[in-house]
Amino acid sequence: MNKCYKMKRVIIFFCCISIGCSNVENNSKLESDEARTIWNQQKREQHLNNRNDKTTWDNQMLENDKQLIGIGEFGPFEIGVFPVPKYELLGKNSFKGLGNKTEDFKVGNKTVVMNSFFVAKNDINKKRLGDKHNDVFFQLLVLTDTLDTENYNLNKNIAISRNHPDYLAQGFVKTKTTTIDYVAFKTAEGGAYAIINTRLFHLNFGKTICIAPQKDGTFRSFQIKSPQLTSETIINFTESLTKDDDVVTFFNQKGAI
Structure with missing residues (x-):
């Protein structure tokens, strides 16, 4: 496969696991780790209650996160700094990391930027992941007509764990x-969604989304039901996509930039 100028492959893990203990003494917060990592409606409701209960908040994390205020543009939303419950309230091993991986590819005569985001295996998702070390929950391929191979200001993203046990990327x-x-x-619970320039995608029906901007200012999208992917397999999978007839046709269609 012919690649264009190679962008940085980035893997970032936000291992923000607090080791402090909550000072709230009620049964729901003193359950065993095993019980706390069985996710159900009761756990969801308890987690929402913890968000409103300042005695469960990780104040050290809040202080550290204040450095993110005004950090700059990383997508459609300004990064908000909120107090969050201590991660270990959901189990000592309920969070093991979150990351992303980025690369650019040639598809026919066109250049495509790929961004992907993954969650590391933890006690909440381990049954779903099986023998996989992590799980890619969103992959985006965007047709582009320009690259910034020095400052990378044309392709920025961030993966955020502060909604643990839910995770966000933008x-x-x-x-x-x-x-x-x-x-x-x-x-x-396993549901995953994406919004790209106001178009909504249900990622459980295809986590790989291709976007082709058009010369007339409109967009075209192509959703692919990809197999279970990890940070180790995402590059090879994408390389195979660049040779797929439907993908090549999509990115090289008449009217695309």
Whole structure:
């Protein structure tokens, strides 16, 4: 496969697991780790209650996160700093990391930027992941007509764990004439969604989304029901996509930038 100028492959893990203990002494917060990592409606309701209960908040994390205020543009939403419950209230091993991986590819004669986001295996998702170390919940491929191989200001993204046990990713890709903004999230229940320039995608019906900006200012999208992917398999999978007839036709269609 012919690749264009290679962008940085980025893997970022936000291992923000607090080791402090809650000072709230009620039965729901003193359950065993095993019980706390069985996710159900009761756990969801308790988690929502914890959000409103300042005695469960991780104040050290809040202080550290204040450095993110005004950090700059990383997608459609300004990064908000909120107090969040201590991660270990959902189990000591309920969070093991979150990350992303980025690369650019040639598809026919066109250049495509790929961004992907994954959640590491933990006690909440381990049954769903099986023998996989992590799980890609969103992959975005965007047709572009320009690259910034020095400052990477045309393709920025961030993965955020502060909604633990739900996870969010957002970012943007800029072409010469337009911006593709996106946000995606995955819930502890297993549901996953993305919004790309106001188009909604249910990722459980295909986590790989292709976007082709058009010369007339409109967009085309192509959703692919990909197999279970990890940070280790995402590059090879994408390389195979670049040779797929439907994908090649989509990105090289008449009217695309």
